[in-house]
Amino acid sequence: MKTLRRIGFYVIALVFFVWAVFPFYYAVVTSLKTGFAVMTPSLWPHAPMRCRGSAFADARHCW
């Protein structure tokens, strides 16, 4: 009974963790995409763009 309660607490904790972090995580994932790729929802960037310079670098400098 005690173990079940402990597992229940961990499940609720995990749900809260995902609930709190997911929007921020998704914003980070979207920030790694460029162009029309941002219109394709995915849980992780399939091929993270590597750009010279800053995050605001021109897409032509990405590969």
Add this chain to the structure above:
Amino acid sequence: MAAYEHSPAAAHPQGMTLQRRRVIWAWVFISPVLLALLAVALWPLVNTFMTSLTNASISGGAGHFVGLSNFLQHTDSGWAGVLASHEWWNSVGNTALFTVATVGSETVIGMLLALVLDANLRGSRPLRAAVLIPWAIPTVVSSEIWTWMLQQQGGILNTLMQQMHLISQPIDWLSNPALMLPAVMMVDIWKTTPFMALLILAGLQTIPRDVYEAASVDGVGPLKTFFRITLPLVWPAMLVAVIFRMLDALRVFDVIYVMTGAVPQTETMAVYIQNHLVSFGEIGYASAASVVMFLFMALLLAVIIWSGRKRLLGESR
């Protein structure tokens, strides 16, 4: 000490007692704060009330005195003014619904989250840090993130729900009139539940552990322990959190304005006032609406504090 203060020996040479001198110095020391409060809190309030009695507008300048006609007046075409405006009462209804739904949900979810954090599970520290993320992100930014996630085409929420076969067609969260307010409420609940949880957690951690030990020895079950021990003892902290959140929810503006703009389905009192002040330039009218909103909030707060105090007194007997 008290005997010394009230003894003839404590009297000032000019006849002023120590107690009296202390009171005077206390007023001297708090006077800067009082003056600052008068300047930043009372003066804008008085100024708004004075402006609400004029027909000031962006195009017409300071305007002139029109009495209470911004609040309510009878014209040839019927009643006019804030209190006769259908749009105003719609915004009051939206605000009331928003406040009850969000604060109610935040209290329940916040309590659950606080209980999980208070259980001292392994890994509860990362959870504590994680639940602060929604609270730490500026409201405008989190509203934009959620607007992006809730998009009908290309929104991750619709995609995930379709992949899990929960829905067959993508849902238009932010354009469907029936879903706009619930969607905004969901974002507000996500954002402010951590605040509620942390205040309740602070209250939970002040409850002495021996009370639980005594209940455990007496064979009291977990539900009864929660309703008979935890809830009554955490009630003062919870009441403070509910009052803070209620005041926040009653003047909600940013999350609604960013996600849906000024539309009747989600228009709250603050959005209504901003719309009339900035978009229509009706300074006097918007000030009258602000005064009505202030009176609503003051009355509600007085009722909450009065009923909360009564409940607390009742429990302490």
